Amino acid sequence: EAEVAQSPRYKITEKSQAVAFWCDPISGHATLYWYRQILGQGPELLVQFQDESVVDDSQLPKDRFSAERLKGVDSTLKIQPAELGDSAMYLCASSLAARGHIKETQYFGPGTRLLVL
């Protein structure tokens, strides 16, 4: 069964450093999402891609966070500089949903747990 891949699984960094997370969605999935999940809370959408285009980044702290999906396949989420409050699980998800079509189910990866010291 195809799965969403994420790396690294765990990351420890010091504040003010740069960190990057990678996501490889299920093959053929047009839509890719990055979420942040603080312990004890539900996932919060950071950015949504439709193919290579950003369709929603309203909750992305753009002064320090950036995301790209250059070829419309895999994606990278970057934080620079990292702050203590960025400690969380970063989840990637993908779905088949193409532009104009009814939403399809999102499939989540295992996440990257970030600890900022």
Place this chain on the structure above:
Amino acid sequence: GENVEQHPSTLSVQEGDSAVIKCTYSDSASNYFPWYKQELGKGPQLIIDIRSNVGEKKDQRIAVTLNKTAKHFSLHITETQPEDSAVYFCAAYSGGYQKVTFGTGTKLQVIP
């Protein structure tokens, strides 16, 4: 924007009993409502979903009901087993690009 409230935040049941988790949403345009199960250290996994044109859906021991008028939907798990212990999240999709909003989660503990 959409607001999704989920109750209860924690739920303990005896093995074999039923568990019910409820969610309410605010955007009447929301049209897709999935439920996810998240085990410790893992990403959420879809367990059941329902679209706005359906009132109830069942898959073995799991069922979801939707009341569009009242804007609430519920997850029902019957004959609970210890492996059902996890955090469950509801979600609601709305808008042209189907923006998703998650509930705050319910930690279910099934006591053997």
